[in-house]
Amino acid sequence: MMNKNSKIYVAGHTGMVGSAIVRELKRQGYENIVGRTHGELDLTDKAATEAFFASEKPEYVFLAAARVGGIKANSTYPVEFGLTNMYIAANVLQAAHNSGVKKLLYLGSACCYPNDATMPIKEKDLLNGNPEVTNEAYALAKNFGVRLCGYFRKEYGDDFIAVTPANCYGEGDSFDPQNSHVIPALIRKYHEAKLNNTPKIELWGSGKAMREFIYVDDLASGCVYAMNNYSDYEHVNVGTGTEISILDLAKLISEVVGYEGEIVTDPSKPDGKMRNFIDSSKLLGLGWKPQYTMKTGVEKLFEWYLENVHSSEVENHG
Secondary structure, eight states: OOOTTOOEEEETTTSHHHHHHHHHHHHTTOOOEEOOOTTTOOTTOHHHHHHHHHHHOOSEEEEOOOOOOOHHHHHHOHHHHHHHHHHHHHHHHHHHHHHTOSEEEEEOOGGGSOTTOOSSBOGGGTTSSOOOGGGHHHHHHHHHHHHHHHHHHHHHOOOEEEEEEOEEEOTTOOOOTTTOOHHHHHHHHHHHHHHTTOSEEEEEBOSOOEEOEEEHHHHHHHHHHHHHHOOOSSOEEEOOSOOEEHHHHHHHHHHHHTOOSEEEEETTSOOOOSEEOBOOHHHHHTTOOOOOOHHHHHHHHHHHHIIIIIHHHHHHTO
């Protein structure tokens, strides 16, 4: 268990997941939190990373820093996505080992599981097949980080663990029309449709594909819980244990946003994977529970969008 005065380094503290971890730590009374922006510390720089750890000597580390992007970016820049994420994992874990960090938590990604894995996906399935080809380099690099935690544990006895979250959304999400994921994309689309009185909105695919989502604050609480209650060679999944179809998700978002037009599916467009659902029974069995339903999570994100994205765009356009 971390002490309330333990020095905790959150790598990637300005990102969506990292900032949520900082909020959760502060909510639980942890105040001695260290963070560095990318401009202050480039984690792909081995010497700089070693120097930071030697100087700050954090006792606990949450490694949420990563290079992330959508399908187009992953397909276009596989070398950058692969190398950047491998360097971050290798440099931080090595520096944490060298400086005597008590415990480290590394964040993997559910998209790193094999494309043809049996649902719900168990932790043991991680390397039992090939990941989706469009993000293969990212997936291989993140899987390297997940397994490297286990290797440090096996060879040196370091208490390094890894978690694999379900699809995450929430405060700090990207609402960029070109790069946003499905929930922020639909929130923006339906809100703009409501303002413009658009009579109907097309939804790509049949709407039958099933997805599991976790609100970022729930992911953060799961990470802190795992840090305090989990210690093993194998990584642990962090999800909600519930699924929703894309069509039901679209209906929920339109209800929350207040869009009353028609939602029209287009089965000629791709659905992607028909199901993507991880088995989180291991962490749930240890006593952790998510707090947000899909409805309360979408409501909170919509509120954040109005206050932090839509309002600033209105101001910028005069």
